[in-house]
Amino acid sequence: MFKFKVVAESTQTRARAGVIQTAHGPVETPVFMPVGTLGSVKSITPEELVACGAQIILGNTYHLYLRPGRDVISRFHGLHRFMNWHHPILTDSGGFQVFSLAKLARITPEGVAFQSHIDGSSHLLTPETSIEIQGWLDADIMMCLDQCTAYPASFEEARKADDITFEWARRCKGAWTSTGDEHQALFGIVQGGVHPELRRTSAQRLADLDFSGYALGGLSVGEPLDRMLDTAGAALPLLPREKPKYIMGVGRPEDLIDLVCLGADMFDCVLPTRNARNGQLFTARGTITITNAWYRQDPDPPDKACTCYTCRNYSLAYLRHLFLARELLAYRLNTIHNVHYFVHFVRQLREAIMADEFESFKKRFYENREI
Amino acid sequence: MFKFKVVAESTQTRARAGVIQTAHGPVETPVFMPVGTLGSVKSITPEELVACGAQIILGNTYHLYLRPGRDVISRFHGLHRFMNWHHPILTDSGGFQVFSLAKLARITPEGVAFQSHIDGSSHLLTPETSIEIQGWLDADIMMCLDQCTAYPASFEEARKADDITFEWARRCKGAWTSTGDEHQALFGIVQGGVHPELRRTSAQRLADLDFSGYALGGLSVGEPLDRMLDTAGAALPLLPREKPKYIMGVGRPEDLIDLVCLGADMFDCVLPTRNARNGQLFTARGTITITNAWYRQDPDPPDKACTCYTCRNYSLAYLRHLFLARELLAYRLNTIHNVHYFVHFVRQLREAIMADEFESFKKRFYENREI
Numbered sequence: 001m002f003k004f005k006v007v008a009e010s011t012q013t014r015a016r017a018g019v020i021q022t023a024h025g026p027v028e029t030p031v032f033m034p035v036g037t038l039g040s041v042k043s044i045t046p047e048e049l050v051a052c053g054a055q056i057i058l059g060n061t062y063h064l065y066l067r068p069g070r071d072v073i074s075r076f077h078g079l080h081r082f083m084n085w086h087h088p089i090l091t092d093s094g095g096f097q098v099f100s101l102a103k104l105a106r107i108t109p110e111g112v113a114f115q116s117h118i119d120g121s122s123h124l125l126t127p128e129t130s131i132e133i134q135g136w137l138d139a140d141i142m143m144c145l146d147q148c149t150a151y152p153a154s155f156e157e158a159r160k161a162d163d164i165t166f167e168w169a170r171r172c173k174g175a176w177t178s179t180g181d182e183h184q185a186l187f188g189i190v191q192g193g194v195h196p197e198l199r200r201t202s203a204q205r206l207a208d209l210d211f212s213g214y215a216l217g218g219l220s221v222g223e224p225l226d227r228m229l230d231t232a233g234a235a236l237p238l239l240p241r242e243k244p245k246y247i248m249g250v251g252r253p254e255d256l257i258d259l260v261c262l263g264a265d266m267f268d269c270v271l272p273t274r275n276a277r278n279g280q281l282f283t284a285r286g287t288i289t290i291t292n293a294w295y296r297q298d299p300d301p302p303d304k305a306c307t308c309y310t311c312r313n314y315s316l317a318y319l320r321h322l323f324l325a326r327e328l329l330a331y332r333l334n335t336i337h338n339v340h341y342f343v344h345f346v347r348q349l350r351e352a353i354m355a356d357e358f359e360s361f362k363k364r365f366y367e368n369r370e371i
Numbered sequence: 372m373f374k375f376k377v378v379a380e381s382t383q384t385r386a387r388a389g390v391i392q393t394a395h396g397p398v399e400t401p402v403f404m405p406v407g408t409l410g411s412v413k414s415i416t417p418e419e420l421v422a423c424g425a426q427i428i429l430g431n432t433y434h435l436y437l438r439p440g441r442d443v444i445s446r447f448h449g450l451h452r453f454m455n456w457h458h459p460i461l462t463d464s465g466g467f468q469v470f471s472l473a474k475l476a477r478i479t480p481e482g483v484a485f486q487s488h489i490d491g492s493s494h495l496l497t498p499e500t501s502i503e504i505q506g507w508l509d510a511d512i513m514m515c516l517d518q519c520t521a522y523p524a525s526f527e528e529a530r531k532a533d534d535i536t537f538e539w540a541r542r543c544k545g546a547w548t549s550t551g552d553e554h555q556a557l558f559g560i561v562q563g564g565v566h567p568e569l570r571r572t573s574a575q576r577l578a579d580l581d582f583s584g585y586a587l588g589g590l591s592v593g594e595p596l597d598r599m600l601d602t603a604g605a606a607l608p609l610l611p612r613e614k615p616k617y618i619m620g621v622g623r624p625e626d627l628i629d630l631v632c633l634g635a636d637m638f639d640c641v642l643p644t645r646n647a648r649n650g651q652l653f654t655a656r657g658t659i660t661i662t663n664a665w666y667r668q669d670p671d672p673p674d675k676a677c678t679c680y681t682c683r684n685y686s687l688a689y690l691r692h693l694f695l696a697r698e699l700l701a702y703r704l705n706t707i708h709n710v711h712y713f714v715h716f717v718r719q720l721r722e723a724i725m726a727d728e729f730e731s732f733k734k735r736f737y738e739n740r741e742i
Binding site: 038039040042043044045067068071072075076082083084296297299313314315317318320321322324325327328329331332 | 409411413414446453668670684689695696698702
């Protein structure tokens with residue numbers, strides 16, 4: 001059921017536009033996927049996500065496995081009906097949170113043993129259970145369990161983590177194949193830290209396993225921008241052209257431009273949602289800090305050209321007041337704006353590719369920056 | 372511009388239905404007014420308020436005077452445009468919060484001196500400044516500055532507070548009259564604790580001052596239900612029939628039934644919004660505590676007969692999960708349901724009065740209770 005088709009390629013860069021078909025409808029790429037950690041993109045509804053232009057969202061396997069858990073989600077035949085989002089969902093494997101959030105994570109021959117960050121209960125996440133969980137979540141796109149290294153990781157550390165990741169990818173593929181159910185797609189994940197040679201090996205051997213799509217994990221974990229781009233640039237060309245390529249957990253609008261240039265198709269990041277809750281608004285002029293006294297009486301919206309609900313209805317002065325007063329509505333109005341900004345920004349990248357005007361789009365993007 | 376007309380009267384009780392005309396449109400009574408303390412009914416938008424059936428909301432003078440303050444609100448010519456709510460607004464006088472929330476409140480010959488609960492800055496609230504603030508807030512209905520007594524207050528304490536309240540009502544009327552601007556209405560407030568004889572005197576002398584409408588303050592402050600009803604029942608019949616009668620800060624659905632029976636037209640209370648944020652949902656069957664394990668896998672909405680956005684789209688299981696995970700969406704979905712419940716409940720009281728079926732409505736209300 002899962003399909004991907006490249007519909008346009010930039011003649012100036014490696015950027016391309018495509019369409020992914022999933023069990024819950026199409027996704028036009030390049031695409032930005034808002035993060036819905038616990039079955040909710042924090043503070044906003046599915047209708048607001050659609051109004052922001054979102055086509056696909058992320059769910060976090062680790063979080064949803066612990067809360068609300070299998071019995072609850074299964075009662076609704078998966079995450080879509082549980083959270084009232086009837087469009088595509090991609091779930092991560094749970095690996096990233098197990099290593100970053102859970103307590104006492106320990107790699108065993110079977111997988112990773114860990115303790116819940118909520119109640120300390122003991123769990124074992126294996127390639128097979130990760131696929132099983134993503135199965136009952138009914139994700140349209142599942143991710144292979146991987147081990148993400150911190151920055152900096154030595155060549156040896158990164159190699160070891162990628163070897164484990166590759167072994168787990170094999171087992172995930174096996175578990176997925178044995179279900180015989182193809183309405184869920186499965187993506188493999190390239191690791192290898194910031195070592196381009198490791199990333200190349202990782203991409204090549206993963207490509208041989210023939211996944212529905214491929215992701216680069218372990219980027220934007222603190223490395224300098226040029227190293228991130230070198231690393232991504234080493235791996236991306238070795239992944240099959242006819243498969244979607246997803247850069248996990250990245251990033252700022254300027255990073256998205258550079259990565260799309262290198263051939264990336266899919267992105268997710270907590271930046272728009274988290275920063276919204278911290279009072280940071282993304283605009284074409286740059287990032288606005290809503291607490292700035294400059295906006296105290298400002299009757300203008302965050303971005304006059306923006307068509308989001310927030311910009312159509314509210315002033316900087318009101319948003320500043322709500323945020324300073326810690327009104328719940330502040331987080332929501334900021335989130336709507338930022339999600340709209342990211343989704344539309346990547347949508348504009350797509351349109352620039354379709355029109356083969358990527359370089360002039362990029363030039364205009366930097367010219368518009370003021371803040 | 373302000374007008375009130377009684378359009379139906381119950382033959383079984385003192386209940387009546389009416390229509391208030393304000394500068395920002397009509398309000399059908401009896402009416403429940405959601406509380407928008409700081410220029411936002413916590414967590415929901417003006418569009419959601421309208422969808423919940425709200426016709427008029429409350430703003431808090433004390434809060435808005437301190438934050439965002441006159442310069443900001445005046446830049447928007449009042450609260451309506453600042454918060455994007457273009458329907459009627461009633462503001463309180465600031466008195467209640469000065470006595471309950473501010474620091475070092477002290478009655479002086481001019482009014483009340485107090486320190487801000489936010490930054491400790493010194494302020495003086497007088498009958499004249501209260502009217503002035505409510506003027507730049509552009510409230511459709513302003514309230515006279517009053518002194519609310521705690522429960523229990525002795526006869527002597529309550530008498531003293533009502534004397535001050537009456538003196539301030541005179542001065543508020545003077546300040547209002549001197550503006551010569553009649554697009555804002557002014558309501559007088561009856562005090563007198565739980566002493567029916569004091570309430571009667573208070574109502575009578577206040578009625579002689581000829582306000583646009585009248586309120587009972589200082590109820591639902593901890594007194595037993597029967598004393599509240601005795602007190603309200605003593606004062607309400609002495610207020611002019613042709614003016615709207617507003618019971619401030621009350622209350623539970625069952626209290627609203629009893630007070631409408633006594634002739635009350637308007638209500639406000641933080642119960643639906645505050646309890647929503649504490650995981651309490653009001654339904655025809657009674658109050659649901661969303662954390663109850665009973666709802667863990669429940670696919671039903673809080674109230675199957677309810678037409679609010681929350682009940683049309685979400686399950687108890689999902690609402691329980693969001694609330695336990697402290698997701699921001701939880702507070703909003705709960706608030707939408709509760710505001711819808713209160714507004715519609717009072718709307719149903721109105722319809723029962725119009726149909727002259729108040730007693731059977733009341734009977735059915737208690738029969739439906741299960742929880």
